[in-house]
Amino acid sequence: MISNPYNPARIPAGVVERLPQYARTLASLEEQGRQVVSSQELGSLLDVSAAQLRKDLSWFGRFGKQGRGYNVRQLLDELRRIIGLNRQWRMALVGVGRLGRAIVGYEGFTPQGFRIVEAFDSNPRIIGQRVDGLVVRDTAELEAVLRASSVDVGIVAVPGDQAQDVIDALVRCGVKAILNYAPIAGRVPRGVRIKRIDPVLALQGMTYYLKQSAASAK
C-alpha cells in the first residue's frame, strides 16, 4: 500500500461509519482462510457497490492492485490502524441498574479492545457493590475519579431524565466519545462524539417492511 497524506477531518462521516463494517467483514474472511478478495465480492458482502467501496478506501491511500483484488490481511491491518482497532480503549459506565449490569456482562467488548474500567451509580444500595470485578463508585465522585484516571469513552445507562446531566458531567471531565443507552437524543458540544443505542429506531426501520408483508398476506 502506498500511503497518501490525508486530512482526517475532511473524511465524510458516512465513510468513517462504514470502515468498521469493512474491517469486520475482512476479519471474518480472514478467519475463513481467505487471502484475496475483489472489491465486487467485498462490496456485495456489505451491501455497497464496488465503486463505493473503492471510493471510500481511496480517501486513505491506494489499496490493492488493479485486477488482483485486495490482500485480506493487509487491508484489514491498514483499516484497523486507521480506525484505531489495534489498541485498548478505556470506558467508564454510569448507571449500574439492570441495563448497566447487562452492559458490564456484554461478551462483545473485550475481544474488540473495549474495557470498562470504572462504574458509577447514585443509588446508595448499589454504590460499593462489586459487579464483575468492578467496585461501583458514587456518581458524585465521577469528576474527581475521571480527572485522576482518564477514560476514552463514557457509557450512559441511567434513566432518560438523568441522562443529560450525566452526559454534561462526562463532557466536563474531557470525555470525547459517549455511548448513550438512555432513551433521549443527548446534546454534546462540538468535538465530542455521541452514539445512541436506539432499539426503537432499529425496530422502526423494520416496521415498514412488516406493514408491506401484512398487506400482501391479506
Add this chain to the structure above:
Amino acid sequence: MISNPYNPARIPAGVVERLPQYARTLASLEEQGRQVVSSQELGSLLDVSAAQLRKDLSWFGRFGKQGRGYNVRQLLDELRRIIGLNRQWRMALVGVGRLGRAIVGYEGFTPQGFRIVEAFDSNPRIIGQRVDGLVVRDTAELEAVLRASSVDVGIVAVPGDQAQDVIDALVRCGVKAILNYAPIAGRVPRGVRIKRIDPVLALQGMTYYLKQSAASAK
C-alpha cells in the same frame, strides 16, 4: 398531499432507514409547537441535504408546496402511516438474563407502540418467574406458543452461542422481524428482516475520531 401509487419493494433500503429519523425529528418540532419547516431546516437537523430529503420523500408522493415548506403535522402523520408507527406491534423476548431484564424494563418501547407480550428462557430457575407482569415461559414452548399467539417481532437476548438457534426457531414460527442483541451477525432467509443492536460497531464508529484528537493533542 397528493398520493402517487408506489411500489414498496422498489424503495431503496437507505430511504426506508431514514424515514423513522425524519419522523422523530418532525415529532420533536411538533412538540415545540412548530407548524411549518423547510426542507433546508429539516435536512440540517438530520444531517442530510435538502435535495436528499426531497428526493427521499418523493418516493411516496408529493409533500409540501414549492416555497412554503412542509406542514409539520401533515408530514408527520403521513410518515407515521407509511412506516407503520400508528399501530401497536407485538414482540416476543427470548432470553431473560441480565440483558433480557434490561430490555423488558426499557422505557422507550411502549410510548412508540412496541410491546413485549411473551418472554422465554431455557434456564429452569428463570422459567415461571414474573418479570414486569410477564411470566417467563420455557424456550422449548416457543414454537407452540407463537403459533397460537402470533407476534410481529422477536427479540433475541441470549448468549452468542445460542443466538442462531433462537433466530431459526423464531423464523420457523413465521416471525418476519428480529431485533438481535446477541454479539453475532445472525442469518435469516429472504423475506425476514434482522437488525443487530451492536454497541461495538457504534464504538468503532467513534474511535477513528478519538485517535485523531489524541494525535492532535500530542
